[in-house]
Amino acid sequence: SDNRSVAIVGGDGIGPEVTAEGRRVLALVAEKRSLPMKLVDGDYGVEAYEKRGRMWPEPTRVAMAEADAVLFGAIGGPAQPLPPEMHRTDSLLAVRRSLDVFVNLRPIKTAPALYEASSLKPRVLKGVDLIIVRELLGGIYFGEPRGVETLPGGERRGVNTHIYTSSQIQRIARFAFDIARTRKGRVCSVAKENVMEAGQLWREEVQAVHDNQYPDVELTHMLVDNCAMQLVRAPAQFDVLLTDNLFGDILSDSAAMVTGSLGMLPSASLGAVRADGRRGALYEPVHGSAPDIAGKGLANPIGSILSVAMMLRFSLGMPEEADLVERAVSDALEAGARTIDIAVGRTYVSTREMGDAVASEL
């Protein structure tokens, strides 16, 4: 049917506050376009665990599985005294795995309105428009063996395993090259191949996918340590950054200051298109649950609102509406709206007021 459905899962900490603003923008766009859209709310996280004994309650699970896309907030209470098996079955990693979302897209773009908020100099910020394509279901996040064991004599040993297979690398590489074709046509693949054999495999497989299927795209390789520096030194050099799960996690935070604040950054996690034409699709701001500022109206909802724009583009087939939302965010910023994380002086607006500012530009 034409009836699109979206599951809304705010989660813990500032998750619900920022997600409320993303939800509002989504509903507004649907209303303006007279598009029927079903929004189904579900609870999730440490609070859900405390109330219902599960972090990821069954009704939320069903809503997420049935929806065309999920708008997600954040996870993590002030303390996390959860039983270990809860982490295996109900954590954010379990959610990602269950939705089979193997790619995480993190676009990072500067706006002159935010040059002042950034810790980087304007000359460094000028023209930055990159996207991190992060593999999301492999590497050290999921590899076995893992755990802590006690050796005879009492010494303890902690182990985690980084693993990638050629097919895992190939599918994320194809994703990155496809995206590059819609952008500036350049992919930089990042690994630590001078130390890790799995990084050598990463590099070889990416190169082979390039040579066989995407010779028109420009491909370069960079060591992860150098890339962490280049993202601070000269981020405008990058178009598409292709990397693994752990390095993608670190590098997207390294690059966050380009926008003035982590609170600005959206993300989309996508799966392969299945036989029924559907795919797993999870949209969430890059920031975490920030329990210290939860409930105070201090959080920046732009990460969530821009995640909605990505959802309109990648899951709901509404690219023009995606542009519209992105433009509304730019306009609100140009007009001077600033949450505390991107405010330079003492004046700032609340989470809700930032949502108002964006909505009024729509």
Place this chain on the structure above:
Amino acid sequence: SDNRSVAIVGGDGIGPEVTAEGRRVLALVAEKRSLPMKLVDGDYGVEAYEKRGRMWPEPTRVAMAEADAVLFGAIGGPAQPLPPEMHRTDSLLAVRRSLDVFVNLRPIKTAPALYEASSLKPRVLKGVDLIIVRELLGGIYFGEPRGVETLPGGERRGVNTHIYTSSQIQRIARFAFDIARTRKGRVCSVAKENVMEAGQLWREEVQAVHDNQYPDVELTHMLVDNCAMQLVRAPAQFDVLLTDNLFGDILSDSAAMVTGSLGMLPSASLGAVRADGRRGALYEPVHGSAPDIAGKGLANPIGSILSVAMMLRFSLGMPEEADLVERAVSDALEAGARTIDIAVGRTYVSTREMGDAVASEL
């Protein structure tokens, strides 16, 4: 005897050029103080391999083992077509293991003279004076199993293993707490404990060493992704950053722009004090061999010269002379000497001239 000996190993690329300036400063200090010091030169690296069939020739190995300290340049030719077993026995990782240097110290400090060269804003740079204490002999750099295997059906699988034992974590933690006591008394320990069980062990062991032996030091914990961002957002918040091998590699490059250029950064790699009172001690700039600019006199020798200062402090028992060298570097920068990596306009000096500028301030 009172006769100190230092092995000088320039290595590949820009290694020899920058090491020549470090060597000169060291010789000058010894001469000024009328201290007998034996400097023994050795070759190492891809060039040595091409000439002698070994990256790490026996005479160099002996010179390094016998010396009180090693001044090292960089390793890596333009291409590295070396047989795999060479990497196991002769690579920089093999050198570190053979000298048993388990701690890598990377101090990062701003100088107002370099605010202009940095990609970060002056308000962010103000007051930054931190040191990264990086574990150097464990983690994914050395863990087994490792390698690439071909599965039945042709699929390949790359594996690397991250391992830490409690005693490895404890000894590096003690090192960090000891250093903190000589500084501002604050340690921030960095791991990825929300995803890696080995990171949970890291955190628990660091906390236990703190609680049992260093309650006077302030200890905080930070996730590696957040730390990568904080090093760009507000690096002045840190005193001692304690972390593992891989995260230390990435974070020190993330923080490099604080000084305007990777070329500014020194490092010291130290082992435990042995029964004979000696310890492994390897001093090297943080930058690599940069084959593209090798032999052109464009490299910044300050990373090597400041590594000599660390050697004077940690291996040669000459802390005043260490201060002297560091002051000479500051003075040369204040006086306007700039290699191309830290030059803002078009005027810059050569590697050799930067060495002259520092020497003339001594």
